[in-house]
Amino acid sequence: MFPESGFHARRIRPLCKRKRENTRLEIEILAAHHRTRETYSAKRLHRDLTDHCVQTTLYRVRTLRKKLNLRCKQKLKFKVTTDSKHNLPVVPNILNREFAVSAPGKVWVSDITYIPTDEDWLYLAGVKDLFNGELVGYAMNERMTKRLVIQALLRAAVSKHPDKGLIAHSDSKNA
DSSP states (O other), X not given: OOOHHHHHHHHHSOOOHHHHHHHHHHHHHHHHHHHTTTOOOHHHHHHHHHHTTOOOOHHXXXXXXXXXXXXXXXXXXXXXXXXXXXXXXXXXXXXXXXOOOSSTTSEEEEEEEEEEOSSSEEEEEEEEETTTOOEEEEEEESSOOHHXXXXXXXXXXXXXXXXXXXXXXXXXXXX
């Protein structure tokens, strides 16, 4: 393929400027790809690199991403967590949208939210005192169960020792 003298000369010749830049850019692109949780397209990745003072073109980012076989992770699908069509008993709403409370420990409200993570969904149940908006109890779990809401309410009760007559409102069917 090469004459023997050309082969040895090529082995000891330093990399050209373009190849050195590409090697540096590959490292920068890999770092940015991981920093952005592997969710950015070439266009957004290029913008992120520019924000981190790495000067290059979008075409070059596309080319090097392809060479490194980097692909975006698919975003997690929206997860429906509310089931309004259930046959469970519904307790009357004694709170009746009256959110002005005269003292702490009179009315607590709770709700569940979900947080997307790298592995899956994480569910967070929180209990808040309506008087001052203080979070008085919370619980997290990989599954949204009755136990999650009960655990949050129990933690609130243990930490705050509410008086008799506390109204605990939840619009969650799990509570």
